[in-house]
Structure formats: structure tokens, C-alpha cells
Amino acid sequence: MSQLLLCGLAAATLSLLTPSSADERPSFESALAEARRNALSPAGQAFEAAVGQKFGASYGPRLSACAKQVKKPDLRDFEVLVRLSVNGRIDEALVSPETNLAVCLRDSLKDGTLPVPAAPNYWVRIGLKLRR
Numbered sequence: 001m002s003q004l005l006l007c008g009l010a011a012a013t014l015s016l017l018t019p020s021s022a023d024e025r026p027s028f029e030s031a032l033a034e035a036r037r038n039a040l041s042p043a044g045q046a047f048e049a050a051v052g053q054k055f056g057a058s059y060g061p062r063l064s065a066c067a068k069q070v071k072k073p074d075l076r077d078f079e080v081l082v083r084l085s086v087n088g089r090i091d092e093a094l095v096s097p098e099t100n101l102a103v104c105l106r107d108s109l110k111d112g113t114l115p116v117p118a119a120p121n122y123w124v125r126i127g128l129k130l131r132r
Contacts, residue, residue: 025094031094031123034123038122043118047117059105062109075101075130076130081093081094083121083123086119090109090112101130
């Protein structure tokens, strides 16, 4: 085999072993920018409001459970970004700031559901203002 062919095979093998950008968690900033773009239209704003209502009703108890579960819960306000699949399943959740309470809630959202978005891989922002 020629040197060039061996190098090409080695590069192809390496690319199979390294994670692609699709496997990496997106940055909070890039997901927030996308969520803001999604909320620019009247339909996007209405969808964000519907998600906020459903989120409060469905995941408020989880937030309360997290507040009891973590030691000294950090009660600062935080934002949650969720990426929804075409059927409304939460595929990804990001929080900022990553307080102990926010991280607990984020981890509890895996495979949860929210309203069905207009498109797959749809980012939406949920701002959580905690009462102290």
C-alpha cells in the first residue's frame, strides 16, 4: 500500500474515534442565541409562553424536590434552555448560572416533554425567578 493510502486510512479511522460536533454539548451562549431567534416571531413568542406555562405546571414539583434534595440550595434566579425534538421531547437542557439547584433541575429534565415545536431541534428559553 502506498504511504498516501495508509495516511488516508489512519485519518478516516481517527475521525470515527473522535466525537463529532453533534455529540458535544452546545454552549449556553449559542443555544440562547438560537432560542432568542426562535422567539422573534409572534408565533415564537406564543410558543415560548406556552412552554413556560407547561414547564411551571409539570416541572415545578421537580424544582421543589431539588430544593429539598441539595444541601444549601442556591436560590439565585437562573435560565433554562431546552432543545425540543419534533414530538416535544426534551433532548438537551442547559442552565445558567449552574447553581446546585439549577443543575439538579437540569438533570431531572432528561426525557421530559413539553409542547410540540414548529420544527425539530428547537431551542426555547425559560427564565426562572425564585422567591426567597
